[in-house]
Amino acid sequence: MGNLITFSQSSIIDQDCKELNLEFNQKLSDKQLQSFCQKICHLQKLNVLRLSFRNLSTNSQQKITKLLKEVATCPSLQQIEIAFDDESTIQQEIVQALNQGLNHCQNINFLEINFYCCDFWRYDKENSSNDSNVKSLSGLLSSNSNKIQSIRFSLFWISNSGLLMVLSSLNQCSNINNLHLQIGKSVIFVDGIQSVSQSISNLVNLKTLQLQLHFKLTDEYIKHLCEGIQKSKQLYKFSFTLPEKSQLTDNSIQFISEAIVQLPKLQLLSISLIENNFGEQSIGQILGESISKCQNLTYLFINLAINKISQDDAEILCHEISKSPQLNYLCIYFNKDKTSERFNNQKKLRQISLKTKKLIYLSISI
Numbered sequence: 611m612g613n614l615i616t617f618s619q620s621s622i623i624d625q626d627c628k629e630l631n632l633e634f635n636q637k638l639s640d641k642q643l644q645s646f647c648q649k650i651c652h653l654q655k656l657n658v659l660r661l662s663f664r665n666l667s668t669n670s671q672q673k674i675t676k677l678l679k680e681v682a683t684c685p686s687l688q689q690i691e692i693a694f695d696d697e698s699t700i701q702q703e704i705v706q707a708l709n710q711g712l713n714h715c716q717n718i719n720f721l722e723i724n725f726y727c728c729d730f731w732r733y734d735k736e737n738s739s740n741d742s743n744v745k746s747l748s749g750l751l752s753s754n755s756n757k758i759q760s761i762r763f764s765l766f767w768i769s770n771s772g773l774l775m776v777l778s779s780l781n782q783c784s785n786i787n788n789l790h791l792q793i794g795k796s797v798i799f800v801d802g803i804q805s806v807s808q809s810i811s812n813l814v815n816l817k818t819l820q821l822q823l824h825f826k827l828t829d830e831y832i833k834h835l836c837e838g839i840q841k842s843k844q845l846y847k848f849s850f851t852l853p854e855k856s857q858l859t860d861n862s863i864q865f866i867s868e869a870i871v872q873l874p875k876l877q878l879l880s881i882s883l884i885e886n887n888f889g890e891q892s893i894g895q896i897l898g899e900s901i902s903k904c905q906n907l908t909y910l911f912i913n914l915a916i917n918k919i920s921q922d923d924a925e926i927l928c929h930e931i932s933k934s935p936q937l938n939y940l941c942i943y944f945n946k947d948k949t950s951e952r953f954n955n956q957k958k959l960r961q962i963s964l965k966t967k968k969l970i971y972l973s974i975s976i
Contacts, residue, residue: 678711794824898930
C-alpha cells in the first residue's frame, strides 16, 4: 500500500505505480485537478486506486465526476476503494457525482465504499426520514451492484423506512463478500431488523460480517438477526457488538449459539454483549458447546461485562471453549456491575482455559 498523497503532489507519482492513495478535499483547485488528470492517463500499470474524501462541499461534485472519468482511462485499473472521512458533511449531490463518475469505470471488478458519515442520514423527526439522501445512496448501490464487493456503512439517525430502502438496494449487490454495518441513534422496528437479516442471508458470497447496533434490542430482534446470519455458510469472520444497554435474556444467547454452530468456515468470532440480563439461568454450557463445535475457529473475543453470570457458569463456559481444536487466541471479559459481588477465582478460569490445545494468547478479565 502506497503513501497517501494530495493532488498538489501529483508530480511525485511514479509512472510505473500499481497502487495509488489520494486525498480529495474542498481545497482542491481546478488547476491541481487538471494537472493530475494529465498525469494519470499515463499510468498504464495502475491497478488499485484508493480515494479518501475529506471536508467536501457541494461544489466538489463536478471535480469528482471529472476525476473518475479520467481514472477510467487507466487500462489496468480494476479496484477502487472509496472512504469518506468520519467528519465530512456530504450532500446527495456528492453521492450523485460519485455515481456518475463510477459509471465510466467499466473495467472495475472490485469496489469498496466506506460510508462512515453519520450526518448524511440525519432526519427530521417530524418528517421521519431524509428521503433524498437515502435515495441517492440506494441509486449508487443499484448502479454498481455488480462491482461492489466490500461496503462499510454507518447508518446513524436513519429512519426505519430509510433503512428498508437502503437494504433493498443492498440486496442487489450479490458479489459483496465484506459487510460492515453500523446502525444507531434510530428507531428501528421489527420489519427493519427482519430486512437486515434477509439482506445478510441474500449475500451468498459474504465472508466477513461486522454488525454494530447502537440501540436497544429485544430477544425477538436477536432471533430474527440470527435466522439470517446462520444462512451465511461462507462466513469466516463474524463480529457482533451491542454497545447500548438492552434487556436481552438467556434466550438471545441461545439464538446466537444456534447460529454460530451453523457456520462451518468460521475462523474469527467476536461477540460483545454488555449490560444485559444474561445469567439468570445458565449460558455457559449453551454458548461454550456451540463455540467448541466450530472446528476451524482460531480467534475468539467475548465481552459479557455487566451481566449476571456466576463464577460456576463462567467456569463451565471456559471448560467448553477449551475443547476447541484450533483455537489459539482467547480473550473474555466477565466484569460484573460494581454493585455486584465480583468473581472470586480468576486463577481457576485461567487454568481451565489453558487446557485449550493450541492456545497462544489468553486474557481473562473479571
